[in-house]
Amino acid sequence: MACPKLFLSCLLLQLMFLFLVPEVAHGQGLKVGFYQKTCPNAEAIVKKVIGQVMSVAPSLSGPLLRMHFHDCFVRGCEGSILLNSSTNQAEKDAPPNLSLRGYQVIDRVKTALEKACPGTVSCADVLAIVARDVVVATGALSYDVETGRRDGNVSSLNEALNNLVPPNANIITLKADFAMRGLSVKDLVVLSGGHTLGTSHCSSFSDRLYNFTGKGDTDPKLDSNYIARLKLKCKPNDQTTLVEMDPGSVRTFDIKYFDLIPKRRGLFTSDAALLDDSETKAYIDLQIKTGGSTFFKDFGVSMVNMGRIGVLIGTAGEVRKVCAKVN
Ligand code: HEM
Structure with missing residues (x-):
């Protein structure tokens, strides 16, 4: 929105617009190559680590794909599946999530990213990129992952129980x-x-x-x-x-x-x-x-x-330094 005349009122309108933009979004605000300027090698770093992991532990492809699904269906794709229980019981300790594996792989990817670009790439985005890389490693066609998600700081066992689809669903x-x-x-x-x-x-x-x-x-x-x-x-x-x-x-x-x-x-x-x-x-x-x-x-x-469900963008949430706990 340009502000040629009535500069002050137009500026006010712009500011109002900024505050009205929802920060929990269905995909708006995500884009392919979000880290192009801030961490140009982000996706290459993830790919390298996943390549190493898949060569020694190919059975982790399934669990790592499922982890992104379980993240997105509870509170949206905002990394809440990765948080450890603290004062409350977290999603990860809910019965349907007890069979998830591969958290150590996410930590390994995150450590490599933190080394290259501290505090830049969210854990929610790590899950989305890893999910793409594991399916491609097993024979899927590659696709562009949208990034720009931020990490939430709430994770609840009960929400996981209420939101994950049970295997007996009709x-x-x-x-x-x-x-x-x-x-x-x-x-x-x-x-x-x-x-x-x-x-x-x-x-x-x-x-x-x-x-x-x-x-x-x-x-x-x-x-x-x-x-x-x-x-x-x-x-x-x-x-x-x-x-x-x-x-x-x-x-x-x-x-x-x-x-x-x-x-x-x-x-x-x-x-x-x-x-x-x-x-x-x-x-x-x-x-x-x-x-x-x-x-x-x-x-x-x-x-x-799926990766667009309930994402946090802009200034919502945070970029966690360690995926298992809030900053
Ligand atoms: C449509 C509703 C879905 C239901 C009810 C469902 C249910 C399940 C259940 C019960 C398991 C086995 C867990 C275990 O006993 O170890 C499983 C495994 C799995 N699910 Fe789903 N799922 C659904 C959708 C999805 C989606 C959307 C994805 C990803 C795109 C997915 C990916 C996987 C993968 C890869 C595994 C294997 C995990 C492993 O090897 O440990 N599922 N799912």
Whole structure:
């Protein structure tokens, strides 16, 4: 807004505008290359560390992708998943987050960034960049990550419990949970494709094997041969065993997850639920028919959409020096 005449009143208007701009935003204020001037090597530094980590611990690709998702769905993408419990219990100690791994990788990335550009790159942005780099390391198409997020200073166990989508969610809940965060039905099906990577604890789906309706029954929406195979691995009440979600290619980002769904071999109720909506089902059918013609590109688009949820920008929050605690 230029101020040619009536300079003072125009300046006042500009100031008012500045104060009215919301600091919790859905993506506004983020941009590709936010650190171009302040930390030009930021993304290269993250990529280098992730390259080193993936070469020795490739199984961390799944957990590190999931960490960004769990950050964004609770209070938005503002790094609250990384805070340690202090006077209150933090998100990280909520049961659905106890299976997250890889915090030490985030710390390693952050230490390298602090060395190069102290106090500049937020932990929330580290999560977003790391998520991109791990999927690319496993075979996904690269995409530009928007940056400029700031870190929040609140993290609550109860908020994690109330906001993380449970694996037994049906399609109505899933669509509503995504919609309330500005994500579309397409984002839901595309991002569910993240289950091409990684493993799950038996406890996340054992109700489908042993006690689906409280009568010791199995889930009719899960293939009976698959149930038999899963039962060999997962005994009732097993809290520790890990099962591959996309068997045989858990470290490769591919479209095999979508092949499993119509075969009724999606591990969670939430995976199987993608057959209960015409749009999500049509998307899966198309990817199978065309060998994933659009999935790889779609995934980057949906990750950018997810990365915009409830971000803190401008002067909101802070840039943490250490990701596990507020400054
Ligand atoms: C749509 C709703 C979703 C539900 C209900 C859900 C649920 C789950 C559950 C229960 C696990 C297994 C945890 C365990 O027992 O160890 C899991 C793992 C995983 N999820 Fe999701 N998820 C959803 C969406 C997403 C999204 C959007 C992403 C990322 C784009 C994602 C990425 C992952 C990955 C990579 C793993 C494997 C983690 C590992 O290897 O440790 N999920 N998810």
